[in-house]
Amino acid sequence: MKKKSFLLAFVFLMILSSALVGCSSKSSNGNSSKGSDGESAQKTLIFGRGGDSVGLDPAAVTDGESFKVTKNIFETLVEFGKQDTQIHEGLATKWDVSDDGLTYTFDLRKGVKFQDGTDFNADAVVFNFERWMNGDADKFPYFASMFGGYKGDDGLVIKEVKALNDNQVQFTLKRPQAPFLKNLAMSPFAIASPDAVKKFGDKFTENPVGTGPFKFVEWKHNDKVVIEKNKDYWKKGYPKLDQIVFKSIPENSARLNALMNGEIDLADGINPSDADQIKSNPDLQLYERPSMNVGYLGFTVTRKPFDNPKVRQALNYAIDRQALIDAFYGGKGVPAKNPMPPVISGYDDDIQPYEFNLDKAKELLKEAGYPNGFEMELWAMPVPRPYMPDGKKIAEAIQANFAKIGVKAKIVSYEWATYLEKASKGEADAYLLGWTGDNGDADNFLYALLDKDSIGSNNYSYYSNDKLHDILIKAQSEVDESKRNELYKQAQEIIHEDAPWAPLVHSTPLLAGKANLKDFYPHPTGSDWLDGVYFGK
């Protein structure tokens, strides 16, 4: 018997020890850099994010995860502000706009080189625009949506781009375009090295070369993208880091775990419910990204009974937006009353929101001929997004709200790509969705999401209003900012009255980083400059 228990203990120990192999020391807490600096401040930033980039040629992609990287490799002629979408100088130091709004002359920054050592100059700018204009919707999907088309298309706003001399470039437009400068500041229109584009051809997307503070090193798909300090960067003293690694960790909780364990330094896509945990942790800090999004419940207005505006208004009255924000957004975010967030110029703050009022909702339903309510499908997004952290739970809360006015909502969900496809075909009664702005312009919300031209692409509600269309088109070429804002206010009034959506929330996306991370300013567009970021002691 004694022998037996000894043997038992021995086998047990064997199992235990084999399971604990390598558990001996504290693991990779990596507070030091592997480099010449030895024990000094950390020089590598590891940025944990939810997904991989699609491509690294910014002109050829449309997804935020790609721009997050290219933002630091490439630069645009003009740039957005540190945490807003005001226009500042970028690769261009000065610009003149003719009185008729048709000619833009840019003075380019001198002495700037691409990361492959070639010169940045007016010819390079012309080359890039010619490349995009000679492309098609497949190659440069964003170009047409911002500048109206490609060469040969009537809609193309740009008539000509020419180099006046080495350091001056002139754009001639066919008609004035109000958001022209804001469009130029968008990541997809960053200037790439003509030599590299010619050299790599189709593979440029895997070998990006720009003028930015960091240059591309390596991309392991689904795993990481590595960029390193551009030593010849024109802005003296920048970037402050030696290297940045964008590491994909798909699961939000796992990403936070990796941050808490010191394996990564910065994490985006933080669950609102984890905010308190981060705030109470002295090793971490919480960041709030300025909100430039909208999460909404869209109604497909071609389907019964959603073709009746009174029904849509009634449902708008039946949603308790503040309760949604408290329960699912960690209290961060503002209830939405317009299809665009308050930071966008032209926002109409005079709109009276559809407050949570079940009596009014019932009354409207009665007027619409549905005194006992009706049955409907309520589509819930299957993936978390900053504007919709948990589609299913939010759908359930709305379902409970609707039940109080007799509307029986059945929650339906599909896998993401299927969801978008079916919704875009108008198969949903009502669907949860959202939008993050690309350039901080009202046009990028109202026209892109609710104009009749956008039916089939982003107007999933099939909402069509000719009066609204005329206003939005007029606003596109109105260069006078105040007149333009006035037009957008009119547009928001029409939309409010027609209620094709129930706007829900403008959320505040959260990020978390190590406590000693300095000068990180999350940008509302979702792509952040990391050139000024550094680690303190």
Added chain:
Amino acid sequence: MLQYTIRRILQLIPVLLGMTFVVFLIIRAIPGNPAQVILGQQATKEAVAALTKELGLNHPWYVQYIDYIKHLLQGNLGTSIRTRTAVSEEIWPYLAATLELSLVAMVIAVVVGVNAGIISAWFQNSWFDYAAMILALLGVSIPIFWLGLMEQWVFSINLHWLPTTGRENIRDPIEAITNLYLLDTLIQGRFDQFIEVLKHLILPGIALGTIPMAIIARMTRSSMLEVMRSDFIRTARAKGMKMFWVVYKHSLKNAVIPVLTVIGLQMGLLLGGAILTETIFGWPGIGRYIYDAISYRDYPVIQSGILLIAFIFVFINLVVDLLYAAVDPRIKYN
């Protein structure tokens, strides 16, 4: 034996061909146009139409299928719609990552599972037996997702013993040669990195290995119990043979056949079932490679990925069948 092996290998061809057909049809039955998914929510209609045409997705499905098989027979796995790179060029690092993880998971599962099963059978109805079988029951029913996050919480965040994600310390990246990092670090003589890789393997290895471990433990126990009741064991014990040898030599050898089958099946399942583990532990393996491909409707990647896993699955089964003869001389393949 040789004849049997050849016959078995030839049988694989229609099985795999049937697989390609089923997978091909199923993934095309999922709604969602790859062009739309790749170009994203913001893309215009023209862009989607242009890309659809460029990818050849406007042809009828049977034309696409015949093209696919033709290419496959030439050893061409197709080109990823998303990255525009040949699948054969990019698939190996993912497959290697999963193979390494699965092997470690399997080693943990077999070493712990078989031993737990043996000891349970040896000391039937003891406290160890009860505890092990309750744990095994928990093991098959525990959600991997929850287990993974709990492991991270205990061993990484609270104890700081092990890293939570990835295959390597990102601050000290490994130079890939074979993409099997345990091997690569040994080849380069970087023992510090070897330990680092091992550390990264433990938590996902346990998460992935738990279910097979539990199944193997239960299978081993019942198989051992049966053998230990047989006459030749009774004879061996009556002859005064040491219990250790009775158990580990005579009994185990005879009990191992059903266990081998289970191990073979579980190994195949591990490859396919690695997706959850790979998601939680940020492991750049084939499970996530295929999962992402499904989200992007990247047909060539889904097809080739699944085909490859299916191939490994049937191959392992073949090896297990052949091993029977080696382990048990009573089995002959004539």
